[in-house]
Amino acid sequence: MPDIHDLISKTNGSRLHSLSLDTSSELRSPKATAVGNDGKTNVVQAFLDVETDVGRGKGVVRLVYDGEWKCFTLYTVLEEMKGYEESIGKRRPYGVVHGERTDKRNWADRRREEREMEDGVEPTVLILGAGQAGLTVAARLKMLGVKSLIVDREERIGDNWRTRYHQLVLHDPVWFDHLPYLPFPENWPVFTPKDKLGDWFEAYVNLLELNAWTRTTISKSEWSDEKKQWTVTLERMRDGKMETRIVHPKHVVQATGASGEPNFPSHIKGLDNFKGTRLVHSSKFTGATPSHGQNKKAIVVGCCNSGHDIAQTFYENGYNVTIVQRSSTYVVSSETSADDLAELYGENGIPTHDADMLFHSIPNPVLKKLNVAKTETLKKVDEKLLTGLQKAGFKLDKGPDGAGLWIKYLQRGGGYYLDVGCSQLIIDGKVRVKQGQEITEVLENGIKFADGEVVEADEIVFATGYLNMRTQCRKIFGDEVAERVGDVWGFDAEGEVRGTWRKTGHEGFWFAGGNLALCRWGSRRLGLLVKGLVEGVCAYGDL
Numbered sequence: 001m002p003d004i005h006d007l008i009s010k011t012n013g014s015r016l017h018s019l020s021l022d023t024s025s026e027l028r029s030p031k032a033t034a035v036g037n038d039g040k041t042n043v044v045q046a047f048l049d050v051e052t053d054v055g056r057g058k059g060v061v062r063l064v065y066d067g068e069w070k071c072f073t074l075y076t077v078l079e080e081m082k083g084y085e086e087s088i089g090k091r092r093p094y095g096v097v098h099g100e101r102t103d104k105r106n107w108a109d110r111r112r113e114e115r116e117m118e119d120g121v122e123p124t125v126l127i128l129g130a131g132q133a134g135l136t137v138a139a140r141l142k143m144l145g146v147k148s149l150i151v152d153r154e155e156r157i158g159d160n161w162r163t164r165y166h167q168l169v170l171h172d173p174v175w176f177d178h179l180p181y182l183p184f185p186e187n188w189p190v191f192t193p194k195d196k197l198g199d200w201f202e203a204y205v206n207l208l209e210l211n212a213w214t215r216t217t218i219s220k221s222e223w224s225d226e227k228k229q230w231t232v233t234l235e236r237m238r239d240g241k242m243e244t245r246i247v248h249p250k251h252v253v254q255a256t257g258a259s260g261e262p263n264f265p266s267h268i269k270g271l272d273n274f275k276g277t278r279l280v281h282s283s284k285f286t287g288a289t290p291s292h293g294q295n296k297k298a299i300v301v302g303c304c305n306s307g308h309d310i311a312q313t314f315y316e317n318g319y320n321v322t323i324v325q326r327s328s329t330y331v332v333s334s335e336t337s338a339d340d341l342a343e344l345y346g347e348n349g350i351p352t353h354d355a356d357m358l359f360h361s362i363p364n365p366v367l368k369k370l371n372v373a374k375t376e377t378l379k380k381v382d383e384k385l386l387t388g389l390q391k392a393g394f395k396l397d398k399g400p401d402g403a404g405l406w407i408k409y410l411q412r413g414g415g416y417y418l419d420v421g422c423s424q425l426i427i428d429g430k431v432r433v434k435q436g437q438e439i440t441e442v443l444e445n446g447i448k449f450a451d452g453e454v455v456e457a458d459e460i461v462f463a464t465g466y467l468n469m470r471t472q473c474r475k476i477f478g479d480e481v482a483e484r485v486g487d488v489w490g491f492d493a494e495g496e497v498r499g500t501w502r503k504t505g506h507e508g509f510w511f512a513g514g515n516l517a518l519c520r521w522g523s524r525r526l527g528l529l530v531k532g533l534v535e536g537v538c539a540y541g542d543l
Contacts, residue, residue, distance in 0.1 A: 016052055022058070028046075036373050041072070045060065046061050050076050054081055054537050055528075057077050058079055059074070059077065073366060075363075079524075081528065081537060086144060087144075087145065117247075122248055122249065124251065125250070125530060126232055126252050127151070128152075128252065128476070129150070129160075129257065129512075132516045133519045133522075134255035135201060137527060138212075139179070139523070144527055149212070149249075150211065152213070153217050157198075158201040158202045164194055165313060166287030167287070167313050169193045170191055170197065171305060172337075172516070173338040173346075174188050175345040182204055213236055219234070220233040221252070221478070223506070229248050229249065230250075233246050252508060254512070258413055258469065258489060258500070259465070260469045260471035260473075261471040262467075265462060265464055270441045274444060274460065276446075279462075281464070282302070288313050289317065290317045293318065296319045296458045296459070297455075298320070298458065299322045299447055299461070300322070301461070303323060309420070310461050315425055315430055321430075322455050323432070324434045329396065329416060331389060331417045332405055333419045334418045337418055344358060345517075364410065368407050372401070388426075388427035394433050437453070438450045469489065481506055485505050488504075500522065501526050502526075503543045507540045510526060
């Protein structure tokens with residue numbers, strides 16, 4: 001309580017103006033419900049309307065009766081700032097000026113000038129990365145009237161998905177993946193193929209009029225504590241020529257993904273000795289060439305989503321495949337996972353914004369405890385699958401402290417597989433598992449393990465994940481910035497995810513990353529933070 005009192009004192013109190021029940025729909029009105037799969041925690045749940053001196057927001061409260069009424073959870077979140085509301089709905093642009101005009105430019109002319117930052121125009125926010133994180137942040141800022149520029153090294157928007165391995169589809173269902181302002185159409189497949197998603201990202205940029213430069217990299221950057229701005233040198237390949245542009249944004253957002261540099265095990269002895277066709281990290285794997293009866297052999301090191309998908313790709317192209325599992329993996333079938341989400345995110349689910357409110361309104365430490373029962377329920381649904389994997393020598397876990405997939409994702413960023421077919425290949429013996437043995441050496445024709453076994457291979461793929469986001473921060477922005485931002489991902493002392501969508505420790509520098517659902521939610525939070533700082537509504541030290 002002293003910490004809460006001190007915080008409120010330092011920030012001019014809560015600045016709360018009003019707090020009231022939201023009864024605008026049956027869903028939002030107060031109701032009795034149970035929290036958690038075991039049904040043991042019965043609560044009264046209600047949505048809230050919140051207004052402060054500076055903005056309006058929403059909330060969710062859950063009350064529990066234990067001899068007296070107590071607040072089990074209370075969550076409030078800012079939705080808009082007064083005087084700086086989003087330019088959507090009734091505030092949308094008019095699109096035309098009727099009557100006599102002296103300005104001969106049409107929409108296409110003005111759009112080109114805006115996109116190219118002509119006549120010395122500067123972006124207030126520079127966003128590095130045109131994946132789901134970068135695009136959603138840019139979209140939020142666009143609606144808030146903050147000028148931003150996305151830069152990406154790829155040839156086209158969406159290539160960060162198109163260039164990944166051939167068979168890749170999203171493992172989360174479409175209802176969980178909608179982007180802000182432009183949800184997927186009603187004929188969109190449940191699980192999105194990578195190339196289709198890349199095309200959607202490209203359309204998203206064009207339709208929402210986001211400013212994006214492809215084939216562009218940051219060659220130099222420097223932050224001025226005195227001026228509170230960056231000096232960033234951009235190298236852009238355009239029309240076959242390299243152009244240099246120096247910009248001075250107030251804010252930089254690193255949106256290069258929730259992970260950092262590829263975690264390639266360069267310490268393993270003999271990597272240069274391999275004489276096979278290919279030895280790569282999974283980030284460089286684009287597909288497998290059909291074996292055509294040549295009895296080709298492949299080893300995939302790593303048992304998370306990418307490792308399983310790549311192993312399945314090799315098998316489907318006629319390879320003899322061994323997947324190497326070093327520790328344990330949380331496995332749930334994609335159908336079971338989608339069914340678990342369906343009450344909030346499904347064909348007959350509730351509005352996405354309401355679903356997001358409920359999804360994010362339980363503190364992570366509480367959610368972790370509640371998810372233990374859910375994990376046991378999902379385990380029973382997938383019992384046949386999981387038993388078969390164990391019989392095949394595959395080692396399973398139930399996530400951190402038995403809390404399952406979502407908590408493992410937030411704490412670790414990996415260590416799980418949403419099964420889309422490879423588990424059955426393992427159960428049937430079509431993909432062999434090598435479990436619990438360290439690699440001692442890469443040989444000319446395969447891998448030698450600590451137990452002395454040699455597994456032959458024509459191709460080796462290390463699906464060994466990625467390093468922390470700070471590794472890319474250090475590579476792009478230098479040691480000084482990387483040291484100031486602190487750790488990223490995983491839980492802090494209060495159970496919140498570190499570093500992303502929030503204050504990083506370096507003024508004017510932000511991390512954005514995660515799956516599509518997390519980007520949809522976090523982008524609004526980050527957009528409002530940046531808008532508040534730009535307009536002087538808040539100060540960085542008060543965040």
